Amino acid sequence: MKKLVDKANIEVVDWNQIENYSKNGFIFGFISNMQNDAFDEPKGYTKKNVLAITAKYNRMNVTNKCKQIEQKPNNIYLMSEAFWDPTELSAFHFSEDPMKNLRRLMGKYTSGYNLSSSFGGGTANVEFER
DSSP states (O other): OHHHHHHTTOOOOTTOHHHHHHHHHHHHHHHHHTTOOSSOOOTTOOHHHHHHHHHHHHHHHHHHHHSOOSSOOOOOOOOOTTOOOGGGOTTOOOSSOTTHHHHHHHHHSOOOOOOOSOOSTTGGGGGGOO
C-alpha cells in the first residue's frame, strides 16, 4: 500500500479524517484507516477472557441494582486533549518519572486509559457521544 501511495503522490491525512476523505475519496480514505492500530493487543486477550470479564460485570450489575443506593458517587472525568504520557516515547529516557505524582494518584484512586473515537480535528464531538 505504501508503494501505491508514494507512486500516486497521495497524502494520507491521519489527523483530519474529513480532509482525508475529501482529498482521497471514500474508498481510499477507508482503506488508509485500516492500517492504523491505536493500541497493541493486550497480553492474554482472547474471546474467552473477554466473555469471562463481561459475565463478571453483568453479575455485579444485577447484584448492585438490587441494593438501595443512598448516596450517588461523584464521578469526575478530566479530559485534556494536549495531555499525554511522555514515557510512551521509547526513544527517550528520563532520569525520573515526569508523572510520578499523577501515577501516585492513579495508584490510589480509580484510573485508566481511554481510547477516543476521534484524533485531530473534530475531537470536541467525542464529548457528546455515548
